[in-house]
Amino acid sequence: MNKKNTLTLISIIAFIVLLFILNINLGIYQMRIFNLCGIYVILALSLNLINGFVGLFSLGHAGFMAVGAYTCALLTMSREMKEMNFFLEPIVPWLKNVQVPFPLALIVAGIMAAIAGALIGAPVLRLRDDYLAIATLGFSEIIRVIFTNTQSITNGALGIKGLPSIGITGKTWEVVIWTWGIALLTIIVMVLLINSSYGRAFKAIREDEIAAEAMGINLFKHKMMAFIIGSFFAGIGGALLGHLIGTIDPRMFFIVLTFNIVLIVVLGGIGSITGSVISAVVVTIAMEVLRVLDGDIIIGGYMIKGIPGMRMVVFSVLLMMVILFYQRGLMGTKEFSWDWILNRKKKTVKS
Amino acid sequence: MTVLRTDKITMKFGGITAVSQFDMKIDKNEIIGLIGPNGAGKTTCFNMITGVYIPTEGKIYFEDKNITGIKTHEITKLGIARTFQNIRLFKELSVLDNVLIANHMRLGSNLFSSVIKTPDYRKKEKKITDKSISLLKDVGLDNIMYEKSSSLPYGKQRRLEIARALATDPKLLILDEPAAGMNPQESLELMDFIREIRDRFDITILMIEHHMQVVMGVCERIYVLDHGIMIADGTPTEIQNNPKVIEAYLGVE
Incomplete structure (x- = not known):
């Protein structure tokens, strides 16, 4: 047990060192993608908690991200920036003068998303399966429509531009520490949660609701817990995403965003933390690398005119292949463990 | 009575x-x-x-x-604990986990202390694990407690379901x-x-x-x-x- 803890600690430290090395050696573009990976790790894990571990098919993630992103943006922006943004209709006075440090804003963003999660969860978590999916999808759209129409708070369809960079100092080196730092924290919290008694109860609900209830598990309470924790991290992920891109508007939080995260979770394995992390990194990088497909392609002297969105076809094919041949995703419900690596080493040594 | x-x-x-x-x-x-x-x-x-x-x-x-x-x-x-006509085990989980889940409601730890694993939680977790293992021993399933419950033969699945009910x-x-x-x-x-x-x-x-x-x-x-x-x-x-x-x-x- 101790050996494993040491290994975990060493790898965390090694990872932090790696972050610094990457920070120095990678260009701005690569670094940005790397940061995006970290954010998608947070988002994938939060969705996986709800969809994978408790088995609630929720499609409301974009809504909670929107709540987080807007909260954080409005809390961190300076008065001048807000005045500049809200030229069509002035911002409400009580929001105009608020400006808090980034870490505090981030926490408030998470809490606001969690509150939204609680408010939405209370009625919809009584539903099951597809009905739950449709209800959460609907609520996520409602959030988006509300944000489009509350001109004096969210600046409506115009969106908010000029969000301050992630971090306290506003320097670029700080960004990666926040994104991956929080991603790492999310991973740790999820692992601890899943391996606790509550995590077991969550899995029991996923496996068989009726049996779980007969074992004395309060279904509604536990579903709410997972939903609220999931929305909290979704809010934080959304806030980081907004600040990384530097501009937010309601269209950013379309259903498509939820589907991207669902794609990551399904590819990685519904109910696997390891799977979600790997898949989040791979899919985010692939989304950028495959951009060549969107442009003009020259094959053997012929030029095929670029069609924007061609790269998404790759993901569609990938998803279909997963559904056909690999139903449980990359990892299924399996998790990375040191035992696995140590045993493997022993095996190779023996042979 | x-x-x-x-x-x-x-x-x-x-x-x-x-x-x-x-x-x-x-x-x-x-x-x-x-x-x-x-x-x-x-x-x-x-x-x-x-x-x-x-x-x-x-x-x-x-x-x-x-x-x-x-x-x-x-x-x-x-x-009041029950079993089901058509066996309802937590299929993907291990035999031991199935029994541990039945102990969840009487654990008496809140979410926060079980996530940060306070000494109090660890003690309780140890207690329910010991209790579950001894229960599995009583019903003769202790030699397969890390197996996935769906991989058990029918008779043992029935037995596990009863054990799980007893764990409450x-x-x-x-x-x-x-x-x-x-x-x-x-x-x-x-x-x-x-x-x-x-x-x-x-x-x-x-x-x-x-x-x-x-x-x-x-x-x-x-x-x-x-x-x-x-x-x-x-x-x-x-x-x-x-x-x-x-x-x-x-x-x-």
């Missing part, structure tokens, strides 16, 4: 009366059978007792406490067709097993069973339902010779 008493419980689904005016009284440490032809309303009775359905009329008392209309998980907490520290254990799909040898083992757990865990058992050999062999008293109406109750010998019961099962000449 009366453990469970139902007072004229009736369950109607629309125009159909599944159970009508059913009275039952179970004393401590008894093994009671509930039998009847298919569709007689036996499982409906169980579902009313465990809070899945709320009876249309009548009241249910558990240890003299009115439990009518209380939610399923609260009833489990009060001390029940006073009354309700078994829904525990011998379904078992061969004669397994049924005999089951009979011994049921008596054994009654004595070892000091509990009361109520079971639905179609397997007459098991029912007559293990139950001390039997209630017979037909079309939602109780047609007989008494000792196995009384039931076997009751003309109404014979009529319900075999028809009249």
Whole structure:
């Protein structure tokens, strides 16, 4: 047990060192993608908690991200920036003068998303399966429509531009520490949660609701817990995403965003933390690398005119292949463990 | 001492009366059978007792406490555990996890302390793990406790389901067709097993069973339902010779 803890600690430290090395050696573009990976790790894990571990098919993630992103943006922006943004209709006075440090804003963003999660969860978590999916999808759209129409708070369809960079100092080196730092924290919290008694109860609900209830598990309470924790991290992920891109508007939080995260979770394995992390990194990088497909392609002297969105076809094919041949995703419900690596080493040594 | 008493419980689904005016009284440490032809309303009775359905009329008392209309998980907490007709294990989870889940409601740790793993939580976790392992030893499943529960043979899955129900520290254990799909040898083992757990865990058992050999062999008293109406109750010998019961099962000449 101790050996494993040491290994975990060493790898965390090694990872932090790696972050610094990457920070120095990678260009701005690569670094940005790397940061995006970290954010998608947070988002994938939060969705996986709800969809994978408790088995609630929720499609409301974009809504909670929107709540987080807007909260954080409005809390961190300076008065001048807000005045500049809200030229069509002035911002409400009580929001105009608020400006808090980034870490505090981030926490408030998470809490606001969690509150939204609680408010939405209370009625919809009584539903099951597809009905739950449709209800959460609907609520996520409602959030988006509300944000489009509350001109004096969210600046409506115009969106908010000029969000301050992630971090306290506003320097670029700080960004990666926040994104991956929080991603790492999310991973740790999820692992601890899943391996606790509550995590077991969550899995029991996923496996068989009726049996779980007969074992004395309060279904509604536990579903709410997972939903609220999931929305909290979704809010934080959304806030980081907004600040990384530097501009937010309601269209950013379309259903498509939820589907991207669902794609990551399904590819990685519904109910696997390891799977979600790997898949989040791979899919985010692939989304950028495959951009060549969107442009003009020259094959053997012929030029095929670029069609924007061609790269998404790759993901569609990938998803279909997963559904056909690999139903449980990359990892299924399996998790990375040191035992696995140590045993493997022993095996190779023996042979 | 009366453990469970139902007072004229009736369950109607629309125009159909599944159970009508059913009275039952179970004393401590008894093994009671509930039998009847298919569709007689036996499982409906169980579902009313465990809070899945709320009876249309009548009241249910558990240890003299009115439990009518209380939610399923609260009833489990009060001390009524059940198994299911079609086995409902947490398939993807290990045998040990299945039993540990049953301990969750009595753990008494909040979410935060179990995530940060406070010493208090660790102590409790250790306690329930030890308790679960010793329970698995009692039922003879300790050698396979890290196996996935769906990989177990049928008889052992039944046994695990009973073990899981026992892990909730029940006073009354309700078994829904525990011998379904078992061969004669397994049924005999089951009979011994049921008596054994009654004595070892000091509990009361109520079971639905179609397997007459098991029912007559293990139950001390039997209630017979037909079309939602109780047609007989008494000792196995009384039931076997009751003309109404014979009529319900075999028809009249």
